[in-house]
Amino acid sequence: MLRSLFLILVPPSLSQCRYALGMEDGTIPDSDITASSAWSDSTEAKHGRLSKGEGDGAWCPAGAVFPSASEYLQVDLRSLHFLALVGTQGRHADGHGREFARSYRLRYSRDGRTWITWKDRWGQEVVSGNENTYDVVLKDLGPPIVARYVRFYPLADRVMSVCLRVELYGCLWNDGLLMYTAPVGHVMHLSGSPVYLNDSTYDGSIESGVQFGGLGQLFDGVLGGNDFTETKELRVWPGYDYLGWSREALGQGSVDIEFHFEKTRSFHTMQVHSNNHHTQGVRVFSKVECQFKPGLLLPWSSPPLSLAVPLEDLKDPSSRPISLPLGGRPAQILRCQFAFADRWMLISEISFFSGTHLSFTSCTSLSSPCSSHPPLFHSSPFCLPVAKDDSSNTAILIGCLVGIILLLLAVIAVILWRQYWKKILGKVKEEGFQHDFQNGYHYMSHPLSQLFHPSLHSSIPPFTTSSLLSLPPACGMDLEKGLPPTQEEPPPYPDAPPYPALSPPFPASVPHYAEADIVSLQGVSGNNTYAVPALTSPSPTAADCTPLPELPRHCLVFKEKLGEGQFGEVHLCEIESPQDLPNLEFPFNVRKGRPLLVAVKILRPDASKNARNDFLKEGKILSRLKDPNIISLLGVCVSSDPLCMVTEYMESGDLNQYLSHRVLLDKTGPTHNTPTISYPALIAMASQIASGMKFLSSLNFVHRDLATRNCLRPIKIADFGMSRNLYAGDYYRIQGRAVLPIRWMAWECILMGKFTTASDVWAFGVTLWEMLSVCQEQPYSNLTDEQVIDNAGEFFRDHGRQVYLSRPDVCPQGLYDLMLSCWNRDCKLRPSFAHIHSFLTEDAMNMV
Template sequence: GEGDGAWCPAAAVFPSASEYLQVDLRSLHFLALVGTQGRHADGHGREFARSYRLRYSRDGRTWITWKDRWGQEVVSGNENTYDLVLKDLGPPIVARYVRFYPLADRVMSVCLRVELYGCLWNDGLLVYTAPVGHVMHLSGSPVYLNDSTYDGSIEAGVQFGGLGQLFDGVLGGDDFTETKELRVWPGYDYLGWSREALRQGSVDIEFHFEKTRSFHTMQVHSNNRHTQGVRVFSKVECQFKPGLLLPWSSPPLSLAVPLEDLKDPSSRPISLPLGGRPAQILRCQFAFADRWMLISEISFYSGTFRILLSFTRAGLPVAKDDRSNTAILIGCLVGIILLLLTVIAVILWRQYWKKILGKVKEERLSHASLNSSIPLSAPPSLSPLLYPSFHNLIPTLPPACGMDLEKGLPPTQEDPPPYPDAPPYPALSPPFPASVPHYAEADIVSLQGVSGNNTYAVPALTSPSPTAADCTPLPELPRHCLVFKEKLGEGQFGEVHLCEIESPQELPNLEFPFNVRKGRPLLVAVKILRPDASKNARNDFLKEGKILSRLKDPNIISLLGVCVSSDPLCMVTEYMESGDLNQYLSHRVLLDKTGPTHNTPTISYPALIAMASQIASGMKFLSSLNFVHRDLATRNCLVGGEKGESGGDRGGERPIKIADFGMSRNLYAGDYYRIQGRAVLPIRWMAWECILMGKFTTASDVWAFGVTLWEMLSVCQEQPYSNLTDEQVIDNAGEFFRDHGRQVYLSRPDVCPQGLYDLMLSCWNRDCKLRPSFARIHSFLTEDAMNMV
């Protein structure tokens, strides 16, 4: 902003545009947006560029002219001297150097300010070489499967020296003729090859990286439309070259594609383990499984690998480790370890003296109480953490029968599948969402389940803890009876699979009063703990099984059995054939093309109230055991099949059961707010005291039930507080705390009577003691709400 504040060419700009402004980013960057502005100079400047060209380079030697997806080179610039004009770079640029060439349609003076928006290109890929894509003809219409944004050269049917659509971050859909970009041709999202046109049985792609890296996993997003002769590749063979002057490693790494990936007709990423091999150049051969192969994106999970090259007398290069900074690194690590040990010693010393002082105080208080007959109590000035009251005592859970929770099961050397035909675990898993933390409340026993969520917390059990007499062994189910159907989701410690038990009546250990006709399979959900899970995670998994085994209620998902005789540990729970309530209700709306206000639900009000009554009944049962769910929402309620023969959704015909799978599913990732490095929280369903103080109680579950009821009456057509950002939802929780009348409530749905909306508002009462109990809610929904149509 000081002075003229812009760059101006030395002379007037001609249409040929030979002068440029060059930006050196010092390293490779991924650039997605560019901004330009003219020279204002407090009203004295009048120069600006109406258009410009961009050229970029990754090495400073080869320069590439940027073009948009339709081949246009000229970027429209500014219309005045003061407005900032932002332009999306489609396709994005991977470069270290960027040059701006201001243009003019006549000889004139221009000035320019520029801004680049992007991030570091940590992938390190410089170029890839691949065959040119082909054209597919479907019903007489051409589908162009070429790499239209490739910025390298093309010779003899091979493109080399550049980057393109295989690394632009855009994933193609199931139908490759449809695209995610506007005004582009069919097939734009994919690069595809025909076996007949290529005249060979594989597609060879070579990847050149900036430096040598250790490659752990390659992920290939591929299409698998069998009806058009399109299948994912059947196998891959990869060769690794650690350096430019080093030979190719041998033998090549051969990887077969899992059978379920060949059968599934949807497009998806396929993960291939590379074993951490070092390479600067990779060459992979993707074998055809049918007439066509379509790939949308390729990504690598890798880390840096430093080597130096030295030469023998014969002049051949060999690799050696770079140990020049080893002494410095070891010295730093030793210093950090000593510092940590000092801190730990100080903390332990303080705790030791605090215990001694506490015992002295207790002896003095006991002596005083014996002499004066005054009841013993904690002095009000002392912290409640040092003197917990009786209602903050944590009940102890009994160990699982027949299992040593301290020792757990012995770790295995390999990761076996959880049951026959189950999908294998990926060699390197993507980061899973963090589980909900143990907040400041001392009266919460939280379990880190497979789904990544501490589903059932146990606050202040007034009844005595289960004794050994109550401890019955969990039913052990044979793994071979589980038939894999699909993966429901994944969490921090494992996965959730949908399976079938083909003959459930033949399993005597199946403790479930199911009503399944003979010969029909039973749908079940299988929670699987990862074989490499920690000891604490294994113990929590077994404890969660014991807790779930106590939950016997018609509206709570039942634990049918476990597989704990060998790794991986599995919990088998029932699953409802109609899926979760959110998806069930969101598809019960008839869309009217005349406008969104004419959309009408195809489910009746009595049916919605009957479903809500079942959820309230299940929560009443949980609250009677002093269990807190902490994630009640329609996504965590499962819907069963119709009980009647006539069809339709009359009240009560579809059973509803409360579950805990929502957080593990990518479908509902947007419902959870991530606190950096700590937790993932469903803040739009949480009471204000949960968000601000971490206080989870049955009353906070009542708040979440009010939001769940709002979802159901809105037929799950929008997210709660959809007009607010996550940060504004947190701010709204602060308004509830301050209670100045500025808090925002969810609005009344169109089909919701005022009396039922008043029930929702009572669930959202600021004072948790004034919120209704689940027994009162259930009574209202079964007796009064049905008369409010």
């Protein structure tokens, strides 16, 4: 039976929604941080990041905040977010700062036009701030905020200078609800005491007894208890957790509530948390009638959906969630009438299970169990049956029979293929060697130990693992040059792993560099080589054969040595006045008078002629890489010795060092004195890595050494990892001839020397595992190097004994499925970087 797979979007829970949204770790870009004014360039809005000290240490407004209170720092989150917590800090500036805000106001907006002043549960607008310049003060937002834009207005009780650094904590508002309209709540009198059942946190307007244009307690994630006179908040009035209506006071037999969403959705279930304290005349509603409007300018769909609520067990006074199936109807606006069953109706929370249609698939193919009624605040996909048409039973029957026949044929084909493959493997086992399908050479059970043996080296193609890139030629080459014949590809492998492939297979034309007819170039920054398909004559129309920008050598000021390789070194240098160098084509964002840090690859003056030629070729190749997530070549110094290449350098260092000194921010919020990183921040950085690799793969470039050590912050894919002693333990040395990052390498790289975009995808899966493990251990840390090589052999034999990296604690199953697909035995079934980037951008954030 075919079923539909939907992405389920439900409201976040307060307890699950306390992740840092990216001020501190840079996920929120500078362009999304603005302010009413700034004291100077070094205290402008982008410096208002919590726990950061760039510039002069914080955002400081130009104007006084007393008594006008009109200066603000604004953060644009790009989409609606559920905000549960904010953090503030003053300007410390390594002990020189003296400015902080003792209090502040918050204003927020969902559309950038209507601004709302946040008030706490007791109606207070002013939030207590900082008492010194260095401590972080966290403020729980009760009630929480649903907004895209947030403004901080620092306050002062006298004329004084203030500065501010901030962070926002929450998660994406996947529910998509913009506002709801409902009658105002009423007051119940019990034994002479009033019980206020109004929507006290509603942030819209009220007119003629109706509240509209806002959100409030029906969507704050807090469920009321059995006794509505008791509340979960201290110092609030009885009835606070519920919005309630009296049939007599309302003057009608139902309560009408209208819900407006950002865009049209398919609504499957509405869950209403209702009170049933029947001894006080309170009962759950008896019936619901809902109308659906697919768009703002479209008419209401007909007929309306009428749902009766089962009335059994109403003697139980417990509050309860009532699940109402909505049948997958599309709507942007819903209007529901809740019919009274007694004198009073009290509702604490309403949530919708809705989504966008993704694809048709068999329910049994999902990695998670299917359920037609998922639990509250759970966002795993669930299966809904396709609506049946009684007039088309014959067509359905024929379709089912055809499907069964095709399934049987597929099973027969798989059985025959398995038998054929077992024969092949048996023959290989009897002969005592493994065969390289790509190149036709043979090696024994430990291929790595033999691959660089002098007696074999001349008979195999160069086996290389550059920390740089395997690149096609710079200009006008025939991309078919250097590619192995199509028939030399290994046959497709049977018995794919049980996890689903997450994207279409790679096309058969994906080039496999470093396999045939290549030119080997020796990288400066590592004891290794990398390969480029054979160069042809430059095309006369090639537009990218431009001279490399020559930089004056005297502008480079040495700072420290970063690493060294067989033929050169990598130095950290400064360019004192980068704006004065017209040859620098890279768009710098450097304040006037500030130096620019760069990495300089230097070829030793005594290097051979071949090494010099390789250095110049490498520069021309790297000059083609223009992408925001790839380290860029800024220029060269080749008019005299020593030859130099100047590349970008990120002051924040590499991703491995950054993450290894942090802990994952859990659901209880940040921990003092320990740097933290949030799940959304990790996914955002992984998405940037995938974006950079998507660019490289679009040019058929192969990186060969993708890992967190080769990603700089903010995210730029680099190539310095192999040259640094810090990461010597990440590489396996083979008889002194090469060092290989075997723990990041696909099995075909280890056994066959076959490097492709698909093997880069494998390495990306390991890199993503590193990130979600916060770089606390090496991949396969429980295995020796020899056992890692043996495990590659298990992937080749495919007897089910291969070992995968285990799922990190913070990693959702859907994201782990993506990793497993990156480690698919058949390279053609691994996802493309375009698919990985799309998945991380659109889906992974919703898995928390």
